[in-house]
Amino acid sequence: MSPVTFTATQARQKVGSKYLRNGIIIATASGVTYGLYTAFITLAMSMGVWEDWYGPNLALLSLFTITYVLGSLGSAVNYTLSAVWATGAAAVKGKLRDFVRSIKTKPGRTLVIASLVGGPISTSAYVIGLQLAGSIIIPITALCPAIGAILARIFYKQKLTARMLFGIAICVLATVLIGLQAVEPDAHPNMLLGIIIASVAAFGWGFEGCIAGYATAFIDDDIAILIRQSVAGLSGLIILAPLFALIGGNVGEVVMLAGRIVTDMGSFPIFFISSFFALYTFKWWYKGNSMCGAALGMACNGTFSFWGPLFCWLILGLIVGQDGWALPPVAWVAAVLMFIGVLFIAVNPLMIFKKKEVA
Amino acid sequence: MKQPLNCAILKLFKSLDEACYADVMDKLKAEYGDMRAFTRKGVDGVLMTAVTNGILEETRYELDKNGDLKIFYRANDEGKATIEKYLPH
Numbered sequence: 420m421s422p423v424t425f426t427a428t429q430a431r432q433k434v435g436s437k438y439l440r441n442g443i444i445i446a447t448a449s450g451v452t453y454g455l456y457t458a459f460i461t462l463a464m465s466m467g468v469w470e471d472w473y474g475p476n477l478a479l480l481s482l483f484t485i486t487y488v489l490g491s492l493g494s495a496v497n498y499t500l501s502a503v504w505a506t507g508a509a510a511v512k513g514k515l516r517d518f519v520r521s522i523k524t525k526p527g528r529t530l531v532i533a534s535l536v537g538g539p540i541s542t543s544a545y546v547i548g549l550q551l552a553g554s555i556i557i558p559i560t561a562l563c564p565a566i567g568a569i570l571a572r573i574f575y576k577q578k579l580t581a582r583m584l585f586g587i588a589i590c591v592l593a594t595v596l597i598g599l600q601a602v603e604p605d606a607h608p609n610m611l612l613g614i615i616i617a618s619v620a621a622f623g624w625g626f627e628g629c630i631a632g633y634a635t636a637f638i639d640d641d642i643a644i645l646i647r648q649s650v651a652g653l654s655g656l657i658i659l660a661p662l663f664a665l666i667g668g669n670v671g672e673v674v675m676l677a678g679r680i681v682t683d684m685g686s687f688p689i690f691f692i693s694s695f696f697a698l699y700t701f702k703w704w705y706k707g708n709s710m711c712g713a714a715l716g717m718a719c720n721g722t723f724s725f726w727g728p729l730f731c732w733l734i735l736g737l738i739v740g741q742d743g744w745a746l747p748p749v750a751w752v753a754a755v756l757m758f759i760g761v762l763f764i765a766v767n768p769l770m771i772f773k774k775k776e777v778a
Numbered sequence: 779m780k781q782p783l784n785c786a787i788l789k790l791f792k793s794l795d796e797a798c799y800a801d802v803m804d805k806l807k808a809e810y811g812d813m814r815a816f817t818r819k820g821v822d823g824v825l826m827t828a829v830t831n832g833i834l835e836e837t838r839y840e841l842d843k844n845g846d847l848k849i850f851y852r853a854n855d856e857g858k859a860t861i862e863k864y865l866p867h
Binding site: 426427430431434438442512513514517520521523524525526527575576577632633635636637638639642709710711712 | 779780781782783784785788813814815824826827828830831832833839840841847849863864865866
């Protein structure tokens with residue numbers, strides 16, 4: 420091998436390592452921002468008008484409205500504001516013209532479908548599952564990275580080896596460990612139905628991560644996220660929340676509640692913060708999945724099950740002073756397990772030892 | 779109507795045997811040169827992401843006279859079929 424070729428090989432290896440490292444950083448950062456977004460949306464939905472709705476309920480809202488209509492409205496407002504942030508980011512980067520062009524392409528339409536499945540459909544399934552079965556569904560929805568990796572194998576023939584599956588299993592186990600902390604001892608009467616519905620959420624998020632990650636190979640990630648947040652936000656506001664209100668028997672209520680939410684200065688400014696983090700959560704999730712493949716990207720993003728409780732403890736517990744946000748010690752064990760799991764998916768640990776032997 | 783930039787980059791590989799970032803930028807400069815996103819970093823990112831997702835494959839690499847690394851890519855038959863499926867004429 421000539422010295423020139425050797426230098427080219429070194430340069431190529433450096434570019435390849437940098438690309439993979441950036442992909443892992445971006446995918447993991449999506450988990451960190453997911454934790455921040457969770458903490459801030461939880462904070463927003465505990466202040467101002469929400470404090471009464473979820474507390475003394477002087478507004479006399481029905482239990483159905485509090486559970487389903489408010490949950491879907493909170494999520495829809497957050498996504499819609501996130502779409503506003505995404506529009507600004509795309510405009511600043513001079514990419515706004517690509518939005519209309521992209522939505523007319525097949526990958527653009529694929530992103531719309533992925534957004535509907537992962538946004539309103541999975542979010543509703545999660546909320547309904549939580550109500551019917553309790554927090555036992557949290558570990559079930561943690562299966563979404565494994566589902567995403569399997570779907571990517573089936574749809575796009577992405578690599579999925581026994582070592583990667585082992586790594587994914589470690590990550591899922593770590594998330595289950597955290598989720599089990601929230602499981603109540605008493606069984607809910609509709610537990611089985613709740614678990615089935617929650618499985619729809621796990622499948623939906625796995626589907627979204629896999630499909631949207633692939634579509635982001637065709638569509639710029641700044642545009643992909645603008646499509647995602649616009650579809651998730653507007654479909655929540657225009658379809659999902661009114662649908663829940665209709666089922667609850669008072670469709671007009673949704674307009675009144677939405678009006679209260681957007682004019683409430685106690686909580687609305689906090690939605691601006693949560694929606695900002697939601698933008699980077701999903702943008703980096705899509706980008707990380709497209710750069711690393713669904714198996715690695717979704718496992719890195721799955722670390723949100725550690726970052727979520729951590730930021731809830733830091734922001735809601737330590738800074739705001741709300742009770743009940745202490746971080747269980749097992750979360751730290753789970754974080755170490757997740758790191759090991761991600762390592763197994765990304766590289767063959769045996770290669771690290773082999774390299775050391777050569778050195 | 780113009781294609782989105784990423785789609786235009788991948789569509790090129792339906793007719794090109796092989797190309798690096800510089801070839802891609804040359805081909806698209808007239809139409810997309812005014813876009814702020816039309817940079818080497820951006821084009822490189824699209825090409826490498828397409829490899830991760832099995833749309834393109836790397837054929838070779840070399841250092842040019844300035845010591846700049848050029849990675850060449852192509853779409854094999856399956857890749858061309860995928861591009862055609864997602865971005866038909």
